[in-house]
Structures are given as C-alpha cells and as structure tokens.
Amino acid sequence: MAGDTFESWKIQCLNKCDFSKKGSVDDDISHIVAFINSHEQYFTTSSCSGRIILFDGAWDCQVQKRNCSWLFVTHQKCQSEDVLTSLEKSVGDSSLKFEPFVLHIQCKKLEDAQLLHTVAVNSGFRNSGITVGKKGKIIMAVRSTHCLEVPVSHRGTVLITDQYLDFLVRVSNQKMEENLKRIERFYECLQTALQPQEQKCFLKEAADKKPIYRRRRKRAQVDSVTDCCQSVNDHNENSEEETVCDLLFL
C-alpha cells in the first residue's frame, strides 16, 4: 500500500507541469535527475545546480529573507561587470550570494533514503538530511555547507569597491567550480551505489574506504586548534562529520 502510494506520488510528480519560469532542470544536473528518476524507488521533487545571486531588500533582509527582489541570478560562472551593472539597480540592502547544489529526492523506503544520504555526505554534501512526513513521505535533501553571503549595498548605497567586487566574483566562480566537482563526485558515487548488486554492500564499502570528509576532518582537527566553539561533546562542524561517521562506520 505504501508502495502504491509512492508509485502514485511519483507518477503525479513527474507528469505535472514545471510551473517555474525556467521550466526545466538546470543543465549541469539534468543527467543526475534523469538517472535518479529512472529508479523505481526514487524521484526528485526539486533541484538547483547552484547559483550566484544578487538580492536586494529591506534593512532587515540581511537577517530575514523578506521583501527581497533579485537583481542578478546565474547558474554559471559570471563576469564582475554583469554583477556591477545589476548592483547599480539596488535601492535597499543587497547581498551577493553563492548558493550551492541542492536536490530533494523522495524515497520509497527509509533504507533507500539512508543509501542516498551516505552517497551525499560521502561526496561532500555534509548538511544533507532526511525528512519523514506524517503520512510516510520520505525526502532526502542533498545540501552543502559551501556558501558565500556578502552584503554589498546599504539603503541603495554601494559599500564596496569595484576591485573588491571583482575579487568576490572570482571567489564565487571558484565556489561554482568546486560545486560542479562535488556534483560529479555525487553522480559517480550514486552510479556505484545504485548498481543492484552493489546496493547491499555499498555502506560497507563506503565504510572500508576513507571518504573525503574524513581526511578533511583530520586536517580540521590539526589546523583549528584555536577554535574553541565546542560544547556538549564536540565541535558542531566535527560533529556534522561525526553524524556522517555514525552513518558510515557504526
């Protein structure tokens, strides 16, 4: 019955029109979305390949995203000239932001979500997590910790120099590149995980090899000796990875 419900949700979701302005999946992830939707136990409910945006809003927009308008949006690398031209249209408080890849996948069973979650965190998407709905709808959200958010104007007055904006765009483009690498890492890991014969032993395999975040975690422990944001048991960033470790190594 749960299966029937999932099947009907999947059919309904994949057959319905995309009412977005864009009207299609972002190019850089269309192969991943198609691959996931080709598996009976999964379907994607929303996605964004990653983007560089300039949003403009009221004074408190930096704190709570409200009354914001979007001056510039791209899903590719961009030129600082284009951002500068858009910035000149700011009438409130605007921020330049990099938002990484995000993908929401509805899963038939909790084990299906666990498998995707392992793939996601093992590919560097450490803020990924599962949501279980009251009626059994299971969603796995692929999320990254990888952000940039820089206030660039206040009440319509630009706060930064052209040179600094140029630097910010370079950093944003770098993050976009790294984001694409993680997306491809996710896709490769996904292909391995979803090979039928591989699925059962994937978690063990993932546990046997040292995943990327484990290496990063070791470096973080060595390098951030002066970081004292530690509570209960562990630093929140390490513990994000420890949560991952729970999944992979318990």
Place this chain on the structure above:
Amino acid sequence: MAGDTFESWKIQCLNKCDFSKKGSVDDDISHIVAFINSHEQYFTTSSCSGRIILFDGAWDCQVQKRNCSWLFVTHQKCQSEDVLTSLEKSVGDSSLKFEPFVLHIQCKKLEDAQLLHTVAVNSGFRNSGITVGKKGKIIMAVRSTHCLEVPVSHRGTVLITDQYLDFLVRVSNQKMEENLKRIERFYECLQTALQPQEQKCFLKEAADKKPIYRRRRKRAQVDSVTDCCQSVNDHNENSEEETVCDLLFL
C-alpha cells in the same frame, strides 16, 4: 534491545568528559540541552549556540575549509575593534563568518526524531534533518539557513575598509540577535511538544496553526517573482519549506 542500546549510548555520552577547550555547553543554550537530556528518549551529542568567527587560510580556503586557523571567535555580539585587531594577524585569505545555532540530538525512535524535526523547522531552522545510522543510531540535526560569509583579506592583505568591517560586524550582531530569538522560539516550541499529553497531537496542532516559515514562504512567493532558479518542480528554497510542509501537512 534497541532501547537498551540507546540507554547505554546515552549513559556513555552524558558521563564522558567534555574534551573541548571550552569544556561546557554554550551559556545561551545550556537550558535547552539540559531540558532535552532530561527526556529519556533524547540526548544531545553536540551543540553550538552560534558564533561570529574570523578564519584565515590558504588561497583555496574560501572553497574548501582546510589549512585554516581561527583569528577570532565569539559566541556573543562583538565590537568591530576586536575583529579589526584580529584581522591584522591575517597571513592568508581570511573570511568573517556568522555561524548560527546548531544542535545534534540522538533520538530513541524515528518518531521521536520526527517530533523534534517538526519543532526545529517550525521554529525557523529549515535545514534541519535526520540521519539514520547503519546500526540504528538516529540523529536529528538542528540547522539554520541563516549565514554570513565574507572574504576580508587575500594573501595577508586586508581587502575592505574599516567602515565596511564595522557594517559587517553590525550585520553579524543582528544575525546573532535573530539567532537568539530563533533559539528561544525553538525552546518554547520544544516545551509544548514534549509535554506528555501534547506529544501525540503536536503534529496536528503544528499543522492547524500557521507556522512562521509558512508566512515567510508566502512573502517569498510574492516578493521573489524574478527569482528563476527553479528546476524539476519548485525553487530550492521553497522546496525546503515544502519538505517541511510534507512533514506538517501531509
């Protein structure tokens, strides 16, 4: 048996020493951590009340957090003078960052995690999610979308003016204030949800009243009409909230 395992995990976790430099739970959340740990079905594994940090690192540190050292960390509001003094010590690429409240809670059953997840997203922590370990360890991570990350030096050279740094510190302090409001909202919601007689009907109550993020979502739909980062079905930000809606309203 699962219960026994959870109990032993909880005893082991709560009895072990806090090896962190800080050695204790952050003041602003100690009441929440104590409240959660007083319930047999939960215990916290890590937490941070939120912080303003200045980290310094190699060129690629903006992209991948590695080889970073921390020049400044506070869990309270701060003065721009203190950040400026720390910034002068930068030898690499440094960024000023606001990191919001994060809390990891191990839960006895999936339903216990679902309840906390509802509380978290209903209090504004929209990036919260559940991780289920291979051996049944269930962790609910309370996470916010509420960040700030601003590159402020490159190869030891400060990129911004003192006035702009002052503005950034004001924005960071504002985010710290908003973060504390959300923490208190989370605590109030948690107290209601964990009253024994309330637990069973909490999800229904949550569904009946309009939660904060629903109102924000409506504004977002009205205000961000020019935002075209839409794929498969929905914009990633709305869909984060739609994921929440799955939990609350299905």
